[in-house]
Amino acid sequence: MAAIKGIVGAENVLEAYEDRYCYTYDASAVTAGREGTPALVVYPGSAAEVSALLVLANAHKIPVIPRGAGSNVSGGSIPRAGAMVMVLTRMNRIVIIDRRNMIAEAEAGVITADFQAEVEKLGLFYPPDPASKAFSTLGGNVAECAGGPRGAKYGVTRDYVLGLEAVLPTGEIVKTGARTMKCVAGYDLTRLITGSEGTLAVVTKVIVKLLPLPEAKKTLLAVFADMDRAAETVSQVFMAGVVPTTLELLDNIYIRNIEEYVHIGLPVDAEAVLLIEVDGDPAVLDKQAGIIARICREQGATEVKVARDAKEADELWVARRAAFAAMSRVRPTVIGEDCTVPRDRIPEMVRAIRAIAAKYDIIIAVLGHAGDGNLHATILTDERDREEMARVEQAAAEIFTATLAMDGTLTGEHGIGLVKKKYLPLEMGEGGMMAMRAIKRALDPNNILNPDLI
Amino acid sequence: MQWSELEREVIRCIRCGACQSVCPVFREMRAESTVARGKISLIRAVIRGEVDAAGPAFAERMSWCLMCRACQESCPSGVNLGELMLAARRKLAEDNGLPLLKRLIFRLGLRNRRLFELGMGLGAIFQGLLLRPAPGGGGMLPRLPMGLDRRRLVSPVVARPFRARVPARVDAAGARGTVALFTGCMINYVYPRIGEAVVAVLTRNGFNVVIPAGQHCCGTPVYVNGDVPTAVELARATVDAFADLDADAVITACGSCGAALRKEYGPLLANEPGYAEKVARLAAKTRDFAEFLAAAGLTSAMKGLAATVTYHDSCHLARSQGVRGQPRELIAAVPGLTFTELKAPARCCGAAGSFSLSHYGLSRKINDHKVDDIAAGGADIVATGCPMCLMHIRDGMNQRGVGGEVLHTAELLARAYGEEGI
Numbered sequence: 001m002a003a004i005k006g007i008v009g010a011e012n013v014l015e016a017y018e019d020r021y022c023y024t025y026d027a028s029a030v031t032a033g034r035e036g037t038p039a040l041v042v043y044p045g046s047a048a049e050v051s052a053l054l055v056l057a058n059a060h061k062i063p064v065i066p067r068g069a070g071s072n073v074s075g076g077s078i079p080r081a082g083a084m085v086m087v088l089t090r091m092n093r094i095v096i097i098d099r100r101n102m103i104a105e106a107e108a109g110v111i112t113a114d115f116q117a118e119v120e121k122l123g124l125f126y127p128p129d130p131a132s133k134a135f136s137t138l139g140g141n142v143a144e145c146a147g148g149p150r151g152a153k154y155g156v157t158r159d160y161v162l163g164l165e166a167v168l169p170t171g172e173i174v175k176t177g178a179r180t181m182k183c184v185a186g187y188d189l190t191r192l193i194t195g196s197e198g199t200l201a202v203v204t205k206v207i208v209k210l211l212p213l214p215e216a217k218k219t220l221l222a223v224f225a226d227m228d229r230a231a232e233t234v235s236q237v238f239m240a241g242v243v244p245t246t247l248e249l250l251d252n253i254y255i256r257n258i259e260e261y262v263h264i265g266l267p268v269d270a271e272a273v274l275l276i277e278v279d280g281d282p283a284v285l286d287k288q289a290g291i292i293a294r295i296c297r298e299q300g301a302t303e304v305k306v307a308r309d310a311k312e313a314d315e316l317w318v319a320r321r322a323a324f325a326a327m328s329r330v331r332p333t334v335i336g337e338d339c340t341v342p343r344d345r346i347p348e349m350v351r352a353i354r355a356i357a358a359k360y361d362i363i364i365a366v367l368g369h370a371g372d373g374n375l376h377a378t379i380l381t382d383e384r385d386r387e388e389m390a391r392v393e394q395a396a397a398e399i400f401t402a403t404l405a406m407d408g409t410l411t412g413e414h415g416i417g418l419v420k421k422k423y424l425p426l427e428m429g430e431g432g433m434m435a436m437r438a439i440k441r442a443l444d445p446n447n448i449l450n451p452d453l454i
Numbered sequence: 455m456q457w458s459e460l461e462r463e464v465i466r467c468i469r470c471g472a473c474q475s476v477c478p479v480f481r482e483m484r485a486e487s488t489v490a491r492g493k494i495s496l497i498r499a500v501i502r503g504e505v506d507a508a509g510p511a512f513a514e515r516m517s518w519c520l521m522c523r524a525c526q527e528s529c530p531s532g533v534n535l536g537e538l539m540l541a542a543r544r545k546l547a548e549d550n551g552l553p554l555l556k557r558l559i560f561r562l563g564l565r566n567r568r569l570f571e572l573g574m575g576l577g578a579i580f581q582g583l584l585l586r587p588a589p590g591g592g593g594m595l596p597r598l599p600m601g602l603d604r605r606r607l608v609s610p611v612v613a614r615p616f617r618a619r620v621p622a623r624v625d626a627a628g629a630r631g632t633v634a635l636f637t638g639c640m641i642n643y644v645y646p647r648i649g650e651a652v653v654a655v656l657t658r659n660g661f662n663v664v665i666p667a668g669q670h671c672c673g674t675p676v677y678v679n680g681d682v683p684t685a686v687e688l689a690r691a692t693v694d695a696f697a698d699l700d701a702d703a704v705i706t707a708c709g710s711c712g713a714a715l716r717k718e719y720g721p722l723l724a725n726e727p728g729y730a731e732k733v734a735r736l737a738a739k740t741r742d743f744a745e746f747l748a749a750a751g752l753t754s755a756m757k758g759l760a761a762t763v764t765y766h767d768s769c770h771l772a773r774s775q776g777v778r779g780q781p782r783e784l785i786a787a788v789p790g791l792t793f794t795e796l797k798a799p800a801r802c803c804g805a806a807g808s809f810s811l812s813h814y815g816l817s818r819k820i821n822d823h824k825v826d827d828i829a830a831g832g833a834d835i836v837a838t839g840c841p842m843c844l845m846h847i848r849d850g851m852n853q854r855g856v857g858g859e860v861l862h863t864a865e866l867l868a869r870a871y872g873e874e875g876i
């Protein structure tokens with residue numbers, strides 16, 4: 001303990017049980033509880049401090065759990081007894097925003113939305129926008145390879161990360177990638193670490209590429225009386241040659257509960273809505289919006305509304321970001337699944353989810369970043385009801401099997417974490433699991449970094 | 455009350471962590487236990503028997519809340535953290551008792567209006583608030599060297615409180631209505647000029663003002679510290695003094711007092727026989743000064759004020775009472791005045807009543823952001839609708855050497871009317 005305080009300073013270590021207890025959970029339904037309360041929580045201030053802490057932890061075989069804002073929903077930052085939780089939020093400097101090269105470099109603890117606001121001041125754009133962006137950290141985004149509504153057009157965190165500064169479990173500080181648009185020197189460690197859920201290295205700095213800030217955007221809301229039609233519309237839009245920034249599908253349960261929270265006049269009787277945004281040159285936006293509106297109507301939309309101004313559009317997006325948490329108004333426990341299928345199989349997947357909900361007699365709401373095939377089947381339940389939780393477990397397993405049968409993946413953006421760990425072999429196969437274990441062993445011989453995840 | 459009674463509310467927190475983006479305390483302290491999600495987890499842990507509520511660590515964490523309700527406003531699950539904090543503090547006060555000093559002030563002083571007024575008259579209470587019980591209960595220690603931090607700008611308690619200075623009724627020429635003024639402690643004992651400005655501006659605009667003699671503290675300072683029995687007594691006294699008055703409105707000029715009369719008395723007096731209806735009547739009649747005046751409309755022309763003015767939203771005025779646009783409207787109506795917005799006008803200034811005394815260092819750090827925003831904005835005058843915010847922001851600007859005045863909205867308007875001495 002004295003050595004740790006020597007590294008980061010006593011004021012950056014939490015020892016009180018009550019403080020440590022508050023790191024036994026993240027935004028998932030998993031908690032470690034009293035038995036899993038970590039031994040201490042540290043807030044390092046630099047890569048050198050992270051390195052010194054890891055060297056020490058490695059020597060004493062202390063498990064280390066990296067953590068940003070603890071907003072992940074996969075149980076990715078749940079500690080165990082005796083562990084050191086390493087919170088990166090003190091490292092919150094934006095190192096540089098380089099307009100000439102359109103890149104930026106920032107420390108891992110920078111809050112995503114703060115970073116976006118800074119680059120946007122310079123007319124630049126960092127697209128990955130998880131709904132948690134107001135509190136999630138860039139490091140956490142990299143570790144989970146976070147996506148967001150804009151993914152339909154702009155992709156996910158991985159697509160913007162050019163390089164990293166990261167600390168290996170054994171203490172070496174490594175720099176991966178470069179401040180260049182291309183770089184093929186050596187193995188692509190940047191991509192290996194991105195999405196590794198804090199099991200291979202502690203990310204301390206991120207170099208990302210930026211785009212010019214789109215000049216304008218337009219938001220549409222298409223209302224459907226039939227879920228199937230709404231789901232079918234998704235791939236029709238893309239097939240018409242329009243790539244929307246965002247294409248979100250919300251079912252009736254979502255619509256009603258969001259409306260209860262934000263009161264902006266969402267159509268509470270609709271079976272489904274599509275929330276669609278296009279961005280770019282204002283000269284072509286009207287044309288694109290027109291095409292989308294036409295397709296929605298052809299597919300049976302009862303109404304297509306175009307947001308009149310930025311304020312109205314903003315209201316819709318604030319509403320959308322509140323969606324997940326607003327669901328706790330229905331039942332206290334909200335489990336957001338994250339299955340992703342090829343875009344054209346969305347209707348099929350939505351039907352499967354609804355059939356599974358009926359079979360196990362539970363409530364599953366559907367919301368999706370439908371533009372990229374990512375469906376959040378949202379199970380609304382009560383963790384105190386053991387009998388129901390057992391049915392929930394079975395239903396989830398069945399959703400996973402259905403997803404894989406449709407050439408999909410168990411998780412599009414939330415990560416495997418503790419929550420889906422046992423299902424990972426279904427997707428990876430024996431060979432895949434073996435390769436992952438070999439990599440983990442090579443980089444983390446004592447298995448100290450987030451050891452329970454793999 | 456049992457901790458388990460809070461389970462229904464705490465379980466609604468799905469731990470999404472959104473509160474991290476708005477909590478002023480968390481922003482300074484960074485520890486998860488200081489943000490709503492953490493505090494709620496601790497209450498949950500108490501219910502589960504995993505944390506000991508009797509220990510000092512738990513109580514301390516429950517004290518790390520400004521009651522600014524920013525988290526509540528942005529909580530997608532609609533968790534009412536304010537009520538949870540009040541309930542937790544109430545339970546802690548029931549089980550562990552209040553600290554000796556708070557007990558002395560709340561029970562002896564506040565419950566007895568005459569004694570309280572005497573104490574305030576002697577300036578004893580505020581100095582008293584700056585003392586803390588010595589560890590081990592050996593007596594009192596000054597919280598700060600010299601009793602007061604030498605750098606701290608504390609407005610002294612005035613020799614003659616506001617209610618002793620004004621008549622019980624001030625009539626307006628050609629009145630269009632009559633309002634009753636609830637003065638609150640800060641205005642009565644510390645800033646009588648705000649009270650005078652409120653009376654001056656209202657009478658100029660055609661409202662008779664009555665100032666009922668039987669009024670006392672609204673109860674907020676004791677309520678937020680968990681002393682429910684005293685708060686109930688104070689609430690009853692206010693309701694008795696105001697509910698049945700023949701007035702068009704009851705005016706408050708303090709964010710916290712207004713929030714108490716409108717929002718807190720309902721739950722607080724729920725078990726008091728015969729009070730439900732009176733409480734509802736008082737709540738329906740109560741209006742913040744700026745809210746009332748903006749709705750009534752200015753009928754008297756102002757001379758004007760050549761100054762750049764910005765506005766700070768008091769948490770209890772903006773979030774608890776929903777008064778945001780009205781003061782801005784009134785300020786913008788002053789001829790010759792330029793209005794500018796602060797970067798984050800509704801971010802808590804860190805005062806939070808007795809929080810600024812018990813957690814002075816932390817409350818200063820929170821205030822620093824406000825002062826930074828004020829300095830960056832470069833306004834000559836910061837207006838606000840709450841005397842507690844006013845005191846704390848003045849203190850911060852003074853300590854940081856940032857120029858400019860801090861005035862209550864009513865004082866600003868009175869000045870624009872050319873009122874003497876304001």
Ligand SMILES: Cc1cc2nc3c(=O)[nH]c(=O)nc-3n(C[C@H](O)[C@H](O)[C@H](O)COP(=O)(O)OP(=O)(O)OC[C@H]3O[C@@H](n4cnc5c(N)ncnc54)[C@H](O)[C@@H]3O)c2cc1C
Nearest residue numbers: 068069070071072076131137139140141143146147198203
């Ligand atoms: C309301 C809500 C909405 C959400 N919406 C989205 C969404 O739209 N899209 C999406 O993809 N996700 C979403 N999420 C999930 C979550 O916000 C993301 O996974 C986010 O990237 C997590 O960031 P964090 O800073 O909170 O990381 P944490 O939750 O603290 O950590 C996440 C994982 O990364 C590891 N980690 C954290 N920091 C580092 C680091 N510096 N180095 C190495 N490992 C690290 C941790 O060990 C853990 O395994 C949402 C969550 C909530 C609560």
